[in-house]
Amino acid sequence: MQTLYPDIKPWQRHHIAVEPPHILYVDESGNPEGIPVLFIHGGPGGGCSGGDRSFFDPELYRIIIFDQRGSGRSTPHAALESNSTDKLVADIEVIREKLGIERWVIFGGSWGSTLGLVYAETWPERVLAMILRGIFLCRPQDLHWFYQDGASHVFPDYWQDFIDQIPENERGNLMAAYYRQLTGDNEIQQMAAAKAWSIWEGRCATLRPNPDVVESFADPHRALSLSRIEAHYFVNKAFLDDNQIIRNADRLAGIPGVIVHGRYDMVCPLDNAFALHQVWPDAELQIIRDAGHSSREPGIVDALVKATDMIAKKLLHKTDATA
Template sequence: MQTLYPEIKPFARHELAVQEPHVLYVDESGTPDGLTVVFIHGGPGAGCDGASRRYFDPNLYRIVTFDQRGCGRSTPHASLENNTTQELVADMERIREHLGIDKWVLFGGSWGSTLALAYAQAHPERVHGLILRGIFLCRPQDFHWFYQEGASRLFPDFWEDYLAPIPADERGDLMQAFYKRLTGPDQIAQMHAAKAWSTWEGRTATLRPNPQVVDRFSEPHRALSIARIECHYFVNNAFLAPDQLLRDMPKIAHLPGVIVHGRYDLICPLDNAWALHQAWPNSELQIIRDAGHAAAEVGITDALVRAADQLARRLLDLPLEEA
């Protein structure tokens, strides 16, 4: 089984001002003249960390990571102002141009897969290929499954904690009820809602219980950006037209892609990946039989590292057997 590459430090860090009031944190690591890959984090609202750059061979890749608007080291924290999918796509183009990149590989999981597809469909000429994990198509049924009814039936104990901030008479539309509190003036109610929302996600992200994942999601600073930004996006259908990502797949049908998805992913069920694969004949679907949603699960990590190695060697015309 492949594991993450050893920890490395960035060779460059950038603070990139985009549309007010946002300033993005961007860093680069690996080989400056290598094949460029951009790591697109999930959430939206989660941010990157030191592990984000460790899926890639630093001798082959120039690795770009960035924190999307309102999260991680980007500022202002948890801001919803001028924060939409289209603006995040524009930010990626701004980063590409700022760093002088002609084309890059897109690597994204969960919401990161959503944003990767949206970017690729808007700028297919700038993409070598895609490596996607935990596909999230942002269809109405996908939001309903996780935030209203579906996953709730598999985790009734965790669901009870998720419901706790919401009065019984507002539970007919839980996303709207959370949005009311996450954007309201009562900071105590806001944090209570943020912790409940984000902890629900952390508890259900892995097939086997993983306290480290739960702690990462429930840490207050991160929980606030995850909950506020996710809820903002999801009550607005991720700022996408119905079935937009599947409808626009012909725009990128020629691009190579690897789809990695846990068989027991209960945040983004496998039908997301299946539907994408059916619409993308040039993709390879890898169903990880003993995994849920999180990239940190052993089988998913293995598949992602192998996919990144193999794609780099293919694009750089290196022997595949060395991967």
């Protein structure tokens, strides 16, 4: 089993102003002359952590991570103003141009796979390859599964804690009910809703219970941005047309990819990845038999690190062959 590369520190940090009031946190690590790779975090609203750099061989990759609008170390925190999918795609292009990168590898999981796919379908000529985990197509049925009726049947005990936050007469549309609390003026209610929303996701993210994952989701700073921004996106159907990613998949033609998905992913069920693979034949689908949704599960880590190593080897071989 492959494990993560050692944690490393960035050699460059940036604060990039985009559309007001947003300022994005971006950092670079690894080899300045290596293959550029962009790590796209989940949520939306989840933010990056230092360990996210560890999926990549630091001798081979120039590793770029960034916190999306309102997330992590980007400011203002948990802001919903001017925060939509098309604006995040535009931000990625701003980062690419700012860093002087012509083409790069896209790496993303969960919502990071969503945003990575939309970016690649918008700017396919900028993408060398893609490594995606826990595919999230953001279709209405995907949102309904996790926030209304689906995962609730697998985790009825966790679900009860999730719905306890919402009055019974508002439970017919839980995303809308949560959105009202998360954007309301009652700060105590807002934080209670943020933690309930985020903990529900953290509890369902792993095949086996993992207190460390749940604790990270319960962190107040992360919970507030994750819950507010997710609810904002999801009540707006992620600012995507119905089944947009699948309908536009012809734009991925020629882009090599690896899709890694846990068979027992209860946050983003496997049919997301299966549907994507059917319309993106240039990608290899790897179904991890003993994993759920989290990027830190051993089988997922093994597949992702092997994928980044393999993509680097192929790209470097291609470069040597054309030199």
